[in-house]
Amino acid sequence: xxxxxxxEFASTYSYLTxxxxxxxxxxxxxxLVWRPFLLGPxxxxxxxxxxxxxxxxxxxxxxWRDMERxxxxxxxxxxxxxxxxxxxLKAARIMTAALDEPWCGAFARSVFTAQFARAADISNEHVxxxxxxxxxxxPEPWLERAQDPETKEALRATTERAQSIGIFGAPxxxxxxxxxxxxxxxxxxxxxxxxxxxQ
Amino acid sequence: xxxxxxxEFASTYSYLTxxxxxxxxxxxxxxLVWRPFLLGPxxxxxxxxxxxxxxxxxxxxxxWRDMERxxxxxxxxxxxxxxxxxxxLKAARIMTAALDEPWCGAFARSVFTAQFARAADISNEHVxxxxxxxxxxxPEPWLERAQDPETKEALRATTERAQSIGIFGAPxxxxxxxxxxxxxxxxxxxxxxxxxxxQ
Numbered sequence: 001x002x003x004x005x006x007x008e009f010a011s012t013y014s015y016l017t018x019x020x021x022x023x024x025x026x027x028x029x030x031x032l033v034w035r036p037f038l039l040g041p042x043x044x045x046x047x048x049x050x051x052x053x054x055x056x057x058x059x060x061x062x063x064w065r066d067m068e069r070x071x072x073x074x075x076x077x078x079x080x081x082x083x084x085x086x087x088x089l090k091a092a093r094i095m096t097a098a099l100d101e102p103w104c105g106a107f108a109r110s111v112f113t114a115q116f117a118r119a120a121d122i123s124n125e126h127v128x129x130x131x132x133x134x135x136x137x138x139p140e141p142w143l144e145r146a147q148d149p150e151t152k153e154a155l156r157a158t159t160e161r162a163q164s165i166g167i168f169g170a171p172x173x174x175x176x177x178x179x180x181x182x183x184x185x186x187x188x189x190x191x192x193x194x195x196x197x198x199q
Numbered sequence: 200x201x202x203x204x205x206x207e208f209a210s211t212y213s214y215l216t217x218x219x220x221x222x223x224x225x226x227x228x229x230x231l232v233w234r235p236f237l238l239g240p241x242x243x244x245x246x247x248x249x250x251x252x253x254x255x256x257x258x259x260x261x262x263w264r265d266m267e268r269x270x271x272x273x274x275x276x277x278x279x280x281x282x283x284x285x286x287x288l289k290a291a292r293i294m295t296a297a298l299d300e301p302w303c304g305a306f307a308r309s310v311f312t313a314q315f316a317r318a319a320d321i322s323n324e325h326v327x328x329x330x331x332x333x334x335x336x337x338p339e340p341w342l343e344r345a346q347d348p349e350t351k352e353a354l355r356a357t358t359e360r361a362q363s364i365g366i367f368g369a370p371x372x373x374x375x376x377x378x379x380x381x382x383x384x385x386x387x388x389x390x391x392x393x394x395x396x397x398q
Contacts, residue, residue, distance in 0.1 A: 046255055056245055058367050062380060069387065168257050181261060184383040188268065 001197045003189060004174040006035040006167055007108075009088030009095075009122060010051070012067050015112040016183040017171040019076055022105050024186065030193045034104060036095040037159045038088070039170055046168060051085045067116075070183070077117035086115060087123040093146035094128060096155045103135040110134050200396045202388060203373040205234040205366055206307075208287030208294075208321060209250070211266050214311040215382040216370040218275055221304050223385065229392045233303060235294040236358045237287070238369055245367060250284045266315075269382070276316035285314060286322040292345035293327060295354045302334040309333050 005021055007014035025032045043050070053060035064080055071078035091111050098104045110131040114120040120127045129139035145151055162172075166179060173180040173189035175196060180189040204220055206213035224231040242249070252259035263279055270277035290310050297303045309330040313319040319326045328338035344350055361371075365378060372379040372388035374395060379388040 046257070056367065058245070058365050062365060062367070062378060065378075066380070066384075073387070166257050166261060168255065168261065179261060179264075181265070182383075184381075185265075188272070192268075 001175065001193045002031045002033050003193045004033040004035050006037055006162055006170060006172040006174065008037060008039040008170040009091040009108075009111055009115070010085035011039060011170040012053075012063060012084075012116065013183040014171045015116045016067075016070055016074060016076065017173075017186050018105075018108050018112050020074060020183075020186065022109075024190060028190050028194055030190060030197075032105070034095065034099060034108065035158055035162070035174075036092045036099075036108070036155070037162045037167075037170070038092060038155065039085075041159055042163055042168060045163060054085065071116075077113070079117055079119045081115055081119040081121070083121055083123075086121060089123075090125060090143075090146060091122050091128055092155055093151050094132070094142050096158070097145040097148065097151045098142060101137075103137055106135050107131055107137070200374065200392045201230045201232050202392045203232040203234050205236055205361055205369060205371040205373065207236060207238040207369040208290040208307075208310055208314070209284035210238060210369040211252075211262060211283075211315065212382040213370045214315045215266075215269055215273060215275065216372075216385050217304075217307050217311050219273060219382075219385065221308075223389060227389050227393055229389060229396075231304070233294065233298060233307065234357055234361070234373075235291045235298075235307070235354070236361045236366075236369070237291060237354065238284075240358055241362055241367060244362060253284070270315075276312070278316055278318045280314055280318040280320070282320055282322075285320060288322070289324065289342075289345060290321050290327055291354055292350050293331070293341050295357070296344040296347065296350045297341060300336075302336055305334050306330055306336070 003025060007018055021032060048055055053063045068078055095104060095108055111122050114127050114131060115122045132139040132142055169181055171183055175189055175193045178192055202224060206217055220231060247254055252262045267277055294303060294307055310321050313326050313330060314321045331338040331341055368380055370382055374388055374392045377391055
């Protein structure tokens with residue numbers, strides 16, 4: 001059974017899921033499929049021109065406190081970045097180009113950690129290069145591949161597929177046709193995938 | 200230590216929390232304080248004239264499926280009501296008038312069960328009367344008390360307090376100054392309350 005993890009690099013709660021998922025799915029013997037996509041076009045479809053946490057400051061204030069608590073609960077470092085939401089386009093394109101590479105999950109985690117544990121600006125190519133180098137990957141070919149027309153098209157197609165299957169936020173988990181939204185549904189999604197396996 | 204449960208009778212996820220909380224808090228030896236309030240004025244403050252699940256049909260569709268799954272997980276019956284969101288004003292006023300009564304939590308559960316397990320219209324006084332009678336309570340005095348100026352004012356004041364402490368959805372849990380939003384944070388709120396007790 002496969003469990004798809006749909007995430008956006010600018011999304012706070014995606015940090016939690018991307019950091020937690022690989023070990024949890026390995027333990028559950030569920031295949032993980034990464035689905036990096038862009039929330040921007042989806043938020044626009046839902047009438048929002050930026051993150052709901054920016055549009056609604058009361059909800060935004062709550063979210064940052066909730067993130068602190070959840071990171072503490074999961075033993076993840078946390079430092080609120082100065083820019084939110086950051087432009088995650090370059091990171092998403094590199095991830096899209098690298099989906100067949102064994103280091104792509106570790107790269108995604110490093111990018112999230114840079115952003116939400118060290119408050120680094122992940123729209124900066126240098127930050128992304130450091131994340132690649134941290135896994136022994138030479139950055140230049142991947143920064144180039146990120147600009148390939150087929151990479152851009154693949155990311156666009158993934159984002160359109162997200163819209164077509166009713167994804168409205170990140171992270172979202174998909175098991176077959178069953179959609180789960182939010183880091184707090186990761187455990188449920190895994191339980192569902194396991195129950196599907198046994199059938 | 201006290202844990203306040205802020206809920207709205209029209210809120211789907213409040214059904215889960217109100218149904219689960221009493222037993223969980225008793226086991227954890229945490230005092231439960233019910234805080235019925237109205238989401239309408241709060242949604243209006245946040246620029247919405249009805250439930251976000253109605254304003255955004257994609258999110259709404261997801262929510263109903265999520266409710267089915269969560270009810271199954273918690274062993275709660277579920278039947279989607281024909282009217283959503285229902286007007287929970289009368290139920291909230293009865294609950295407000297009855298907060299000192301030993302049966303008020305059981306009454307709240309019965310109203311939620313009528314709405315989300317039997318798809319009854321809880322804006323109907325007969326449905327509320329049946330919920331009261333089910334706990335051996337004569338309905339008439341409480342339907343009258345619900346109309347007392349002091350009851351109306353108390354519910355208004357609770358709703359204003361919700362706004363002032365940054366509540367933007369239901370259910371919300373409050374422990375001291377620490378706010379938790381959503382049924383999926385009930386366990387965290389209880390854990391937090393327990394850790395505060397030990398200090």
